[in-house]
Structure formats: structure tokens, C-alpha cells
Amino acid sequence: MSLLLLAEQVLNGLQFGIMLFLMAAGLTLVFGVMGLINLAHGSLFMVGAFAAAAVAGATGSFVLALIAALAAAAAAGALVEVLVIRRLYAREHLDQVLATFALILIFSESTRWLFGSFPLFLNIPEALSGPVTLPGGIQYSLYRLTLIAIGLAVAFGLFLLISRTRLGIQIRAGESDREMIAALGVDISKLYTIVFALGAALAGLAGALVGAIQSVQVGMGEPVLILAFVVIVIGGIGSIKGALVGAILVGLTDTLGGLLLPLFFGLFMDNAAATSTGSALASMSIYILMAIVLVVKPSGLYGAKA
Template identity: 80%
Template sequence: MSAILIAEQVLNGLQSGVMLFLMAAGLTLIFGVMGLINLAHGSLYMVGAFAAAAVAAATGSFLLALAAALAAAALAGAVVETVVIRRLYDKDHLDQVLATFALILIFSEGTRWIFGSFPLFLDIPPWLSGPVELPGGILYPAYRLALIGVGLAVALGLWLLISRTRLGVRIRAGENDREMIAALGVDISRLYTVVFALGAGLAGLAGALVGAIQSVQVGMGEPVLILAFVVIVIGGIGSIRGALVGALLVGLTDTLGGIFLPELFKLFTDPSSATTIGAALASMSIYVLMAAILVWKPTGLYGARA
């Protein structure tokens, strides 16, 4: 196994991780501030991908498609929070799970009704197509490098928002003591709507960005949602820094495990069986990682509570 292949897989893991971060950051904000288990977060990821594909097909502009994805997912999130989620804050977590699961079905069937059952395709823009030569003779797709850059830029922007702005102060205060900030005159309902729309917009942006390297189809958000839950458990509930670190760990573990584990098992069994066993263990590796971290730190890496 060459060093160039390993470097390429590390970059693939970073790209996968930063896209997971966009999904998990919104989810951990919503769960940390609002205490809400939102299974429909993956549907907002799908909304962003379909909005981007539709706008790109109509206008031919990839940047307009990204803006449409962000706006459509944020608007859908604000509407969902106002109409449905607002009635669930004082409910049991089981009620939240059932209600947001129903939203998954509504979003899936509504998307299928509007766009049909066949996948849509979002083309990579010409100015990001082709490879970039990196040090060491590594040729890596320019679009995937751009995804890494966008994810890290969003992480920096979220950190500045949370730590340096008035809205960030309110978000952090709402996470710690929502009754107190309501008593101090903060409109908690408006704050919740803003937080939910922000999280939804990040999910929609992730869906649009990933949609250019995968097909855009109904149900595409649910597998990513499972990984996003793993990320926030690893990183710690309510922690943006934890979401970033957890997402990078999950992305690298999943990608590198898929390369190294089959090679390892080839030392002990025939190549065909080794590939099958290694692939199965690679898919389990992120959950083994999560279990190991929870044994060491039950609140996650940067979480204040379990």
C-alpha cells in the first residue's frame, strides 16, 4: 500500500468528516439548546440537496444552488419548528421521536410527489472539476478539497457566532438555563426558531455539497443522520468543538478502516473472505470507537452532560 494512497484516504476521511460536521453541528445545537430529539434532521439535509439540484438545473449556477439549499432548508426548519416542534418541548422524548419520525414520512412522500422517485444529479461546477496536484505528487479532486475548506470555514464561523456575538451568548445561556433567560426578557420562542433554522440550514448546505458527488434521492439523509448522532455522542451534546472533533474522528475511522482492515485480514485468510470481513468490521469500527470513548468519558469528549 503506497504512501500516496494513504494520503488520499486521509483526505477522503477529512472530507467526509467536515461534511458530517455540518450535519452534526446543527443537530447538537438543537439538542443542546432545545433538548429536542429531532429525527427529521436528515429530511432537512434532503430538502437542501433537492433544492440545490432544482435551482442548478434551472439556472446553471452552482453558487445559486448552494444559496437556495441553505435558504430552503432554513425556511423549512423555521416552519417545522413553528408549526410542529414548538408543541413538543414539554413532551416526553418518546413523543418527540414519534412526531419527528412522522415528519420524515411527510418530507419523504412530499419530495417524491414533487420531484418523483428517480434520483436527480447535481453537477460539479467546471471551475472545481479536475484534480489539484498536492505536495508529494498527490492528485486530489479540487471539489473535495473545496468541501474540506468550506467545512472548516463554517466551523470557524460557528465558533465566532457562538463565542463572540449576542446571539451566541443567548444560545449558550439557553443551553444552560432557559428559564432564567426567559425571565430576563429574552424571547425564548424566537431564539428556538432561530436555532432550529440555523441547524436546518447547515444540514441543507451539507446535502447540497454532498449531492454533487452522490445522487440526490429520497431518503438520502437518514444514513447520514445516524452518523451525525454518533458524532454528537462522541463529541458531547451541545459542543460545537466536540461536533467537529467527533466528525473528523468518525470520518477518518470509517475511511481508513475500509482500507486497512481488509488488508489486515488478508494476512490470515483468503483475499475474497478478507475483503468481506474487513468491510463488515470497517462499518462497525465507528461504533466501537463510540463505545470506547463513552467508557472513558460518558459525557463525550467535550460534553457537559450525558
């Protein structure tokens, strides 16, 4: 295995992790502030991808497609929060799971009704197509590098929002004692809607960006949602920093595991058996990582102690 291949896979893992962060950041905000288990978060990822594909197909503009993805996912999130989620805050987690699972079915069938069952395709913008040469002679996709840069910029923007703004102060206070900030005059219903719409917008942005790499299809958000839950468990519920670190760990573990484990078992087995065993363990590696983190730090890497 060459160092160039290893470096390329590290970048792939970083890019995958950054996309998971955009999903997990909104999910951990919603759970941290509202205490809500939202299984429909993956559907908002799908809404952003379909909105971007539709607008890009109609206008040919990738920038307008990203704006449409943000707007559509945020609007869908705000509407869902007002009409459905708002009635679930005082309910048991099982009720929240059942209600948000129903939302998955509603979003999936509505999307299939609007766009059909066939996948859509979102082209990479011409300005970002093709490879770029990095130090060391590494040829890597300019679009994937752009995704990494966008994700890091969003992470920095979220850090500033949470730590330096009045809204961020309210969000952090809501995580600690929502009854107290409501007693101090903060409109808690409005705060919840804003947080939910913000989380939905991040999921929609992730869907739009990933939609240019893979096909846009119904149900594309659920596999990503599972990994996003793994990320917030590893990083710690309610922590944006934890979501970023956890997402990068999951992305690198998943990508490098698929590359290195078959090579490792190839030292002891024939190629077919090594590939089969290594691939099986690679698919389990992120869950093994999650188990190790929970044994060492039950609240996650940056989660608040109970």
C-alpha cells in the first residue's frame, strides 16, 4: 500500500466525517436543548437533497440549489416542530420515537409522490470538478476538498453562534434549565422552533452536498441518521465540539478500517478470506469504537457528566 493511497483515504475519511458532523450537529442540538429523540432528522437530509436536485435541474445553478436545500429543510423542520413535535416535549421517549418514525413514512411517501421512485442526480459544478494536486503529489477531488472546507466553516460558525451570541446563550441555558429561562421571559416555544429549524437546515445542507456525490433517492437519509446517532453518542449529547470530533473519528475509522483490516488479515489468510473477514470487521469498527468510548467515558468524549 502506497503512502499516496493512504493519504487519499485519510482525506476521504475526513470528508465523510465532516458530512456526518453536519447531520449530527443538528441532531445533538435538538436532543440537548429539547430532550427530543428525532428519528425524522434523516428525512430532512433527504428533503435538502431533493430540493437541491430539483432547483439545480431547473436553473443549472449549484449555489441556488444549496440555498433551496437550506430553505426547504429549515421550512420543513419549522413546520414539523410547530405542528407535531411541539406536542411531544412532555411525552415519554417512546411516544417521540413512534411519532417521528411516522414522520419518516410521511416524508418518504410525500417525496415519492412529488418526484417519483427513480433517483435524481445532482451534478458537481464545473468550477469544482476535476482533481487538484496537493503537497506530496496527491491528486484529490476539488469538490471533496470544498466539502471539507464548508464543513469546517460551518463548525466554526456554530461555535461562534453558541458561544458569542444572545441566541447561543439562550440555547446553552435551555440545555441546563429550560424552566428557568422560560421564567426569565424567554419565549421557549420560539427558541425551540429556531433550534429545530437550524438543525434541519444543517441536515438539508449535508443532503445537498452529498447529493452531488451519490444519487438522490427516497430513504437516503436513514443510513446516515444511524451513523449520526453513533457520532453524538461518541462525542457526547449536546456538545458541538463532541459532534465534530466524534464525526471525524467515525469517518476515519470507517474509511481506514475498510482499507487496513483486509491488509492486516492478508498476513495470515489467503486473499479471499482476508478480504471477507476484514470487510466484515470494518463494517463493525465504528460500533466497536462507540463501545470502547462508552466503557471509558459513559457520557461521551465531551458530554456533560450525569
